Amino acid sequence: MTAKILVVDDHPVVRDGVTLLLRSDPTLVIAGSAESGRAAIERVGELLPDLVLLDLRLPDMLAPEVIAGLRRAHPGAKIVVFTAHGDHQGVVAALEAGAHGGLLKDVAGTDLATALRRVLRGERVVDPRIMPDAGQRTDALARSGLTRREYEVLRLAAQGKTNPEIAEATGLTRNTVKTYLQSALHKLGARNRVEAIGKASEAGLL
Template identity: 40%
Template sequence: MSGVRIVVVDDHPVVRDGVRGMLDGQPDLHVVAEAADGDEAVAQVARHAPDLVLMDLRMPGSDGVAAIRTLARDHPGVRVLVLTTYDEDQDILRAVEAGAVGYLLKDTPREELFRAVRAAARGESVLAPAVTARLLGRLRTRVPDAPSERELEVLALVARGLTNRAVARSLAISEATVKTHLVHVFGKLGVDDRTAAVTVALERGLLTLDRPRP
């Protein structure tokens, strides 16, 4: 089967039916399975090896964020695009940090949804305009703090010349998560690029060329 193979995850059967109907109406988009919670989503991905998971966040049992983390670890080639009604900062950040390549709201017009699904399947980042505005606003207003141990691990590998893909492979995380960690490091160090981040971290003693300080 050519085209994008998709697993739809939502705890509401009516929503799953509606999304399946829309996606299957496109010649290059194919829903191969559905799931009602995070655990079932992981099982369906293992069974069907899709290109993309369209993931709701808040569901009974295992939620979407937990499933995204598991998929990023165990099935790094599978992209996850969040489709939810929730646009709170905490939900957005948790999903992106867990490894989602995109975040859409359920009021997204169908043509935009189709474009987003295709882009996410190619590994491109896809964010609803309202979500982008909230993320940027949060990053601009948050008080800078020290980079976390994980962020410094990422930066240490960057300092050795590794690409985002190589960093992701080394730490068993997604490329989207690597990008998120770097964005956070840039904000905390007050810089705009990788080279400046490495330089400032070295100057502050947060990083050595071998490894981040414990």
């Protein structure tokens, strides 16, 4: 099975570099590229790629905005943010907005191909240099029984976001957000969102 990839970066050298890095893997095909967030959202609807490799810093839009737009235009695409800096907060914001992975641009070709294939299989892949504690959090998440979506919604609630704001950030409907939150509360044995956030924090999830 070949997977189509859209590369979004405002530097031609990066777009060309990714093409070269992935050329040795016949299962990953560069379907096209875009140099801005707006162009990416337009192109994703035309190309319908399996995966979008997205530069964290684009000239026209913040990564979370681009991710929300991409998900509206083509909900089936996996999104991996690509950054030159181990910008922890930027990557966290992108993951919270619905990205499926975060990689540093100095990744070697074989590692890049492997990471993208893992994301395409449904895994969440984050370079440990960006988020060293991501592994511990993943273990805590597995123990809690929360799904990724429930966790994502709870994290945004912990930042003080309202249900409509969480819906906007994740591309979910308000009803779906409410359902995920209620499910998270139930799994954590909490009566309300404040208690749920406290319990999730104690469990090392937030």
